[in-house]
Amino acid sequence: MSKHILVVDDSPSIRQMVQVTLKSAKYQVTTAEDGQAALDLCKRMQFDFVITDQNMPRMDGLTLIKSLRAMGPYRSTPIVVLTTEASDTMKAQGRAAGATGWMVKPFDPQKLLAVAAKVLP
């Protein structure tokens, strides 16, 4: 059964791009436009992998990650946060929030697939 990935980003073009990229590698993809919407989705269904942007209206990425980690089903789900720089502060924040990893924006879709492949055996 193919893995189900949740992509959270407030930019429609990025959401579309990521969705198409992941689908091309046969993943099942759902998208959400901000942390709150994503959280609502996660409460109702189980995703195998969550990719989230950091800066979003209503609820940002780090808050989303922390909220997810507080939920049983998402304790150890791989979560990757998209950041604009890979500075150590950003990384530290991400890790502290509970992310499994990070990825810098802008990214090459191929990298995205590589990351997905790594976390979803």
Add this chain to the structure above:
Amino acid sequence: MSVDMSQFFGVFFEESQEHLDTMEHLLMEMSLDDPDPEDLNSIFRAAHSIKGGSGVFGFDALTGLTHVMENILDLARKEKLIITRPIVDQLLITIDRLKIILDCYQSEEAIDWDAIQKEIVALEALLGPKGGANSDDEVIDEGFGLFDTVVSGDDDDFGFFDALDEPPAREEKSYGFYETDEGESKSQTSEPEELDELAYALSDDDFGFFDDEPDASPIIENTTDKKTNQETLVSTQPDAKTTVQPSSPAANKNVASAHAKTVPDKSDSAAKKPKIDAKESSSIRVDTMKIDSLVNLVGELVITQSMIKIVGRDVHGEVEEKLEGAIGELSRNIREIQEAVMSMRMLPMSFAFNRFPRVVRDLAGKLEKEVDLVIEGGATEIDKGMIEKLVDPLTHLIRNSVDHGIEMPNIRAAKGKPRNGTVVLNAEQRGSSIIISITDDGAGLNREKILAKAMQNGLPVNHDTPDAQVWPLIFEAGFSTAEAVTDVSGRGVGMDVVRRNIESIGGAIDIQSAHEKGSVFRIRLPLTLAIVDGMCVSVTDQTFIIPLTNIIESIQPSKAQIKTIGNEQLLWVRGEYWPLLALHELMDIEGANTDPSTAIVVLVETARKRFGLLIDALEGQQQVVIKSLEQHYKRVPGVAGATIMGDGGVALILDIESIAAVVTIPNQTELTHAG
């Protein structure tokens, strides 16, 4: 397998345009003394979003500018930079540049890199000490003031923190690994150092994985001290067991409370002023062509329904009643669909009005005048097709008010007026019309100049011509009394074009002006483009439709009610004298009934006048689809449009408002004396 990025460009262009509009709007509305933090956040996110997309989709010209914008806004939202008017001005200039860049990308034109570079420098200058940035705090702004070009020299833009498959690597490599808890305490100690050293450096890592280590927490406390709400959440009790997560109640409470903190802010400010956050509303984009075809189909339904009614007239007996009932039901259903469909095409006037604050600000600034623009009735809805056609005339009129209407501040002061001129842009619905008015408190139209120019052009006026006939002269072709054709509004495209544009959408414009007090330009537009409830009337064998909204009642007057004064006939009804207009005269029809006492008079009214319309017979009430005459022909005075009757023939719909223009209201007191 690679993905074709160009399929996402369209969406990116659209969303970026929206972001730019949002940023512009928020910047214009922002109170410099007390900026709303939520607004600063929104502007930050908008810039951030464009920057992100520009990188992913390769629109590099956008990246540099948005990066500096983002930095400025980031500092501002963290209260490390005070936004001043020069900063707003420069940001607005940047937004304009970004719009140009977007256009260039969309139309595949050359990018002016020099201009971009100059503006980046101008923006960066704002970040300097003059900009009021507080640099005493630890700098957590990653890569500020620099191009954040994606250095993809290394293959790996990502990193894994936990020792999955990769060996622990040195921290400066293209990817980085944080040790697992299998006891490399070295990682613990090295990290704070690393952090200090590399805090300002751009790392090569583009992604990475964290391991589930609580030993990360001490670092977190260091770095999250002076940060925003979200980050303070983190500095709580780390769970020693598994992942660093705010699983403990205290942590949860912090999460909740911090989150709760931001939410009320948002709803407060939302209550304060309406926000243009497209994402908050639940709506979908629909191609206007789809809506148009839906409107046409509903129009066809209405016609078909009329046809059925006509056929139904021949049905008698038992079936008659059932058929009538069914037709009634059908009518109700169709009416509801029609209202629903029409409302889909309606947009609030604010769509057209939104751009004007900027127009006024820029123009006033250029002319060194002080002008306040007040917008009222932005929620008034109007058909989408009309909005598009209104923008040009409205822009011209507003620029006119600022340029020719409002005086220079010192002149105003000398006249005892406030230095700030005021232009009021108002939209409201009155009956079956929408009235849009532009009012200024400037010097008013210059009667003498206009008359002089008119007489020079050989128009039939003189010094005794009343104001009401003088003001419309400015609509005549070739009429620009501007001293020089300033590049502001008098580009040789004059008021005549404005009037024509308005008339082409079935509207009309009139002017009122008072010396030294100001002027009012009033545009009247028909409310709905497509469907109207009307009364069918006939004169000889020709059918006309009178919109029900204009009809008061229909009567067959007695001889006694008709008074003749000179050539005019007046009708005494409802306690006063009504002017009588014969439709057959208006429409040049021969052989009609000219005797009001044997014909029918329909009492009609407009916003300002009431009169009686003499017709031969009433044919019944009907809902009609308004079809444009201008589409294939031209505007006909007195006619609002045409409609297709149930039998396929065409009937003209009367424009009572414009017919009223030729009616003179009798002076009631004079008449009672004349008796």
Add this chain to the structure above:
Amino acid sequence: MPAKVKDEQTVSDSQQEFLTFVLGEENYALDIMTVKEIRGYESVTKIAKAPPYIKGVLNLRGDIVPIIDLRIKFEVGKATYDEFTIVIMLMIGDRVVGIVVDEVSDVIKVDADDIRPAPEFGVAFDSAYLHGLTTINEQMIILVNIEKLISSDELGLYDNSQTVEQG
């Protein structure tokens, strides 16, 4: 009865296809590409105060289309309306207009070389509205520049000082 004019074989570059029609005694022709359809004459709804050659408007499948009678405008032939009267529906730019004619004949192919200039007088239409003259089977055919004619100020069909798009 409505009938559609078929577009037939390919026309070579220097050739143009025209639809011939009759007004009074003369034969005229217009560019076939402007022809939308051909119908019989149906009653129209009069427009007040319009010149007599603008008969009025009618319903063409939901669009309100003006009908003009060139016979009246140029005073050729007799403006009668019977079962033989034809209305040619033309598409000029975005607009549709119908012209009343006595008869419609064949579609002809005319070579650019075969078009001779029209004389200044003797022809009902101002030569400004003509492409020229040609002869087919010893019959003289007057080639009308129908687009120019229909959109002319002289005919006054449209508001030519129309909406200028600049602001």
